Amino acid sequence: MPTLFLIIPFIGILLLNLFYTQKVKKLAYGTGILVALIQMFLACTIIFQIAGNFFSAIEIKYFVSLSIDLYAAIVLFTIALIAFISLIIRRHSDNDEIFNFSQLIMIIMIGMNGVVMVTDIFSLYVFLEVTGVASFVLIAKKKELAALNGSFKYLLMSSIATVMILSAVAILFMTYGTLSYEELGAQLSSATNVSTQIVLAIIFLITGLSIKAGLVPFHMWVPDAYSNSSSAVSVLLAGIVTKGGGVYAILRLMMVVFPKIAIINEVFAFLGILSIVVGALLAIGQKEFKKMLAYSSISQIGYIIVGACCGTPLGFLGAFLHFFNHATFKSLLFVNSAAVEAQTGYKDLDKLQGLGGKMKITTWTSAIAFLSTAGIPPLSGFWSKVIIIVALWQVGFIPYAVIALLASILTLAYFLILQRKVFFGKTSAEFENTKEANRGFTSVSIILATITVLVGIAFPFVLNFLKIKGLF
Amino acid sequence: MNNTVLYIFLGLLVVSALLTVMIKNTLKAVIALACTSVILTIIMFIMGAPLAAIFELSVCAGLVTAIFASTISLTDNPTDEESAEKNKKRLSRYVFLPIIIVVIIGIMFITKPALDFTWFTNTVAEDTLQNTIWHVRNLDIAGQIVVILAGVFGIVTLLKERSKK
Numbered sequence: 001m002p003t004l005f006l007i008i009p010f011i012g013i014l015l016l017n018l019f020y021t022q023k024v025k026k027l028a029y030g031t032g033i034l035v036a037l038i039q040m041f042l043a044c045t046i047i048f049q050i051a052g053n054f055f056s057a058i059e060i061k062y063f064v065s066l067s068i069d070l071y072a073a074i075v076l077f078t079i080a081l082i083a084f085i086s087l088i089i090r091r092h093s094d095n096d097e098i099f100n101f102s103q104l105i106m107i108i109m110i111g112m113n114g115v116v117m118v119t120d121i122f123s124l125y126v127f128l129e130v131t132g133v134a135s136f137v138l139i140a141k142k143k144e145l146a147a148l149n150g151s152f153k154y155l156l157m158s159s160i161a162t163v164m165i166l167s168a169v170a171i172l173f174m175t176y177g178t179l180s181y182e183e184l185g186a187q188l189s190s191a192t193n194v195s196t197q198i199v200l201a202i203i204f205l206i207t208g209l210s211i212k213a214g215l216v217p218f219h220m221w222v223p224d225a226y227s228n229s230s231s232a233v234s235v236l237l238a239g240i241v242t243k244g245g246g247v248y249a250i251l252r253l254m255m256v257v258f259p260k261i262a263i264i265n266e267v268f269a270f271l272g273i274l275s276i277v278v279g280a281l282l283a284i285g286q287k288e289f290k291k292m293l294a295y296s297s298i299s300q301i302g303y304i305i306v307g308a309c310c311g312t313p314l315g316f317l318g319a320f321l322h323f324f325n326h327a328t329f330k331s332l333l334f335v336n337s338a339a340v341e342a343q344t345g346y347k348d349l350d351k352l353q354g355l356g357g358k359m360k361i362t363t364w365t366s367a368i369a370f371l372s373t374a375g376i377p378p379l380s381g382f383w384s385k386v387i388i389i390v391a392l393w394q395v396g397f398i399p400y401a402v403i404a405l406l407a408s409i410l411t412l413a414y415f416l417i418l419q420r421k422v423f424f425g426k427t428s429a430e431f432e433n434t435k436e437a438n439r440g441f442t443s444v445s446i447i448l449a450t451i452t453v454l455v456g457i458a459f460p461f462v463l464n465f466l467k468i469k470g471l472f
Numbered sequence: 473m474n475n476t477v478l479y480i481f482l483g484l485l486v487v488s489a490l491l492t493v494m495i496k497n498t499l500k501a502v503i504a505l506a507c508t509s510v511i512l513t514i515i516m517f518i519m520g521a522p523l524a525a526i527f528e529l530s531v532c533a534g535l536v537t538a539i540f541a542s543t544i545s546l547t548d549n550p551t552d553e554e555s556a557e558k559n560k561k562r563l564s565r566y567v568f569l570p571i572i573i574v575v576i577i578g579i580m581f582i583t584k585p586a587l588d589f590t591w592f593t594n595t596v597a598e599d600t601l602q603n604t605i606w607h608v609r610n611l612d613i614a615g616q617i618v619v620i621l622a623g624v625f626g627i628v629t630l631l632k633e634r635s636k637k
Contacts, residue, residue, distance in 0.1 A: 006614070013621070065611060100629040107622045114615060126615035133619055137626035 002066035004042060005076060005113040009035050009106035016103060025099045032087045032102035039080035039109070046073040065180070066117040071320045075116050075248055078327045082239035083109055085331055085444050090232035092440025093342060101141070101232070108134040108236070112244035121169050121257075122179050124249055128165070128212060131245045132158050135237065139229040150224035157211050157221045164208035171201035181256040189260035205253070206267060213246025215305065216275040219298050226294035231338030234290060238297050239331035243323060247301055251308045251319055259311060269309035273400050275302030280410035284417065288347050289337040292418055293330065299411065300326045300373065306404060307388035310395045317466070318387030325380040325455065329369040332448035336366045339437035339445070340422060349418065354427035358434040363423040365445040370415035372452050375408045380455035478518055485511045486573060494566050502540040509533035523601060
């Protein structure tokens with residue numbers, strides 16, 4: 001079954017290219033949508049299978065070195081959902097070249113599905129590269145100088161990360177003679193005194209993955225890449241690419257390889273808290289809609305990392321829940337920013353005013369998304385943040401819990417600034433004739449907003465179910 | 473004795489890598505890159521990895537250089553004055569580079585006693601190359617194919633659209 005997640009997008013690409021004619025070219029969009037839907041269905045089946053039958057035996061292993069547990073299934077679902085939404089946005093904003101776009105989306109899906117399912121540190125590196133190469137192309141696809149600039153920055157930072165990760169893999173393999181997560185984890189936790197080269201390898205690994213995830217001291221590429229790429233691509237990047245690549249790899253390694261090494265948890269907890277605070281502070285000062293969202297993403301990714309640093313089941317649950325929630329509400333905000341840009345032609349927050357009366361759906365869904373980001377009950381963001389903060393408190397990271405809680409106020413602050421500038425207030429004469437965005441944008445906004453609200457309302461029941469099943 | 477040779481080649485590697493980055497003329501830079509690959513091949517051979525050395529020689533020194541050189545031959549060269557002007561600015565940017573490298577090498581020499589070099593020969597090649605590639609690491613081969621596919625799509629989309637303009 002896990003191989004299906006790699007094979008289905010690949011078959012899609014293969015079919016489109018083998019039978020390439022002008023007629024088949026028009027089917028590219030449909031193929032992409034179909035692949036995404038199949039993946040969502042498969043992921044759902046796995047989630048129900050795991051939750052229904054044998055929750056304690058979380059891992060399902062298959063003959064190739066791939067495995068899926070509950071968290072991986074949730075992430076696979078998120079990947080398919082965001083790819084689906086990105087394709088719809090592309091279709092309704094800038095329809096040309098959808099043939100190549102759709103295939104690049106499928107390649108990026110292969111890459112991220114691989115990252116999610118591998119059980120081996122070198123395969124992880126290979127699939128991180130797949131994701132990376134496809135995303136450079138997608139960012140540069142806009143063909144403007146700013147987009148090429150953003151793509152180049154990402155390429156440079158990412159190649160540094162690549163070298164570091166590969167060196168770390170090499171050192172670990174030379175020392176322990178194994179690459180699989182479990183064996184490495186066993187070797188590392190049983191080691192009494194850690195030698196210098198292992199420390200070096202772990203530092204390289206942490207730095208490389210932090211660059212890929214866009215954590216704070218290494219976040220320089222994130223705002224440029226997010227804000228300069230086309231709207232469909234920024235939805236994909238913010239929704240899933242940095243998370244599916246870097247953040248997921250960090251979470252998985254912390255779960256399996258480094259669970260017993262306290263210092264790594266502390267380092268990542270510090271980086272996470274730094275990302276939360278610095279990202280939020282930088283977001284307040286931004287003048288551009290998408291840049292503000294990009295810095296907000298950095299801040300929210302901090303929450304995911306901090307949650308995972310607890311090392312407890314509750315912490316991981318919070319982290320993966322926030323992973324899914326952030327993917328939905330941040331994509332929603334990026335969709336809405338694209339809708340605003342498409343309808344008014346402006347990116348700058350200062351030039352926009354009073355769109356609330358003109359773009360009702362966009363306004364309401366944005367309000368839901370930002371309230372959820374700030375962690376206002378009963379929306380989905382509230383539950384994940386609460387779980388993360390409680391988990392932090394339980395393991396004794398109390399100052400971090402307090403900072404994480406206070407940073408929510410910063411989140412609320414910058415989103416209130418955004419909402420007031422763009423949507424509230426009197427409609428200026430310039431926007432008198434502005435219309436609501438087209439059907440593609442509004443339907444996607446409504447889907448994502450519904451998910452945000454429903455997850456928020458249904459979550460107490462899910463939590464109860466997990467308690468009965470004995471997760472914590 | 474073997475170590476001395478290794479250190480000499482490592483030094484040469486750093487020098488040629490620096491040249492690759494700093495040379496103004498793109499064609500010369502590509503040749504410097506090829507030199508770097510050749511030196512790396514020799515180092516790999518000394519360290520006892522002949523297969524990796526052959527791949528490095530054929531792909532990085534041979535194929536990549538050929539592709540770069542053919543691409544450069546399709547582009548226009550800037551005039552001498554332009555390049556002289558740019559060259560001054562470029563070189564001033566790289567003043568700190570040699571210093572940083574010397575510092576890094578210094579640090580590595582100081583910390584060398586701390587590094588335990590026994591792991592260097594720890595890994596035993598039990599499997600044949602074929603078995604490793606096609607049975608143990610087959611997933612990674614599939615991944616590599618997708619990387620190449622992504623690269624091909626990148627070239628097709630980005631360069632095709634450029635020519636339309």
